[in-house]
Amino acid sequence: MDTGQIRSVLTSEIKTIPPADLDGNELASVLIIIYGESPFVIMTKKASNLKVHAGEIAFPGGKWCENDQDLLETAIRETKEELCLDVSREHVIGQLDSVITLNSRYRITPFIAILDTVPSLTANSEVESILHIPLTPFLNTMGEDDLPEHRSIKEMYTFTFENHHVWGASARMLKQINTIFSDKKLL
Numbered sequence: 001m002d003t004g005q006i007r008s009v010l011t012s013e014i015k016t017i018p019p020a021d022l023d024g025n026e027l028a029s030v031l032i033i034i035y036g037e038s039p040f041v042i043m044t045k046k047a048s049n050l051k052v053h054a055g056e057i058a059f060p061g062g063k064w065c066e067n068d069q070d071l072l073e074t075a076i077r078e079t080k081e082e083l084c085l086d087v088s089r090e091h092v093i094g095q096l097d098s099v100i101t102l103n104s105r106y107r108i109t110p111f112i113a114i115l116d117t118v119p120s121l122t123a124n125s126e127v128e129s130i131l132h133i134p135l136t137p138f139l140n141t142m143g144e145d146d147l148p149e150h151r152s153i154k155e156m157y158t159f160t161f162e163n164h165h166v167w168g169a170s171a172r173m174l175k176q177i178n179t180i181f182s183d184k185k186l187l
Helices: 003-010 071-083 135-139 168-183
Strands: 026-035 040-046 061-063 092-095 106-115 127-134 157-161 164-166
Touching: 003 026, 003 092, 003 106, 003 168, 026 071, 026 168, 040 071, 040 135, 061 071, 061 106, 071 106, 071 127, 106 168, 127 135, 135 157, 135 168, 157 168, 164 168
Parallel strands: 026 106
Antiparallel strands: 026 040, 026 061, 040 127, 092 106, 157 164
């Protein structure tokens, strides 16, 4: 699978305006960055000293603030803050369905960007490490998350890269990509 095939199946309408009905959730957005010929996806391991989601594997992004023009600007701004990576709006090809975090009550909109290459990245204090994960093998690690505390409200999944386990909202985003790729016979 190459980035051309990925672009063809993940390109979608981009809706950057926050939804009106939040059901008590706060707004956030992330950027799913896919790059390279192979291709790779960038994820981060959150710093262990954070108040929320400490030590978890996530996509770069964060909480919407009123100074942000829209949710896409939030994802781009947060990615630059966390990784020192400038991603332009032109690189964003689509978005996935929003997911809600079960413990922190964020409604996260995931946007997808495709880049040819990625320069050397520098993590800020919110990020313990930056992961460059081969996308196809990673998607093939999908399994059901059978921890009872994770499955109490929603269908949950896990993905594994080396000794890192991805679960929760990030895994539900990856599940959407897995389903799209599977439906198009790319996995």
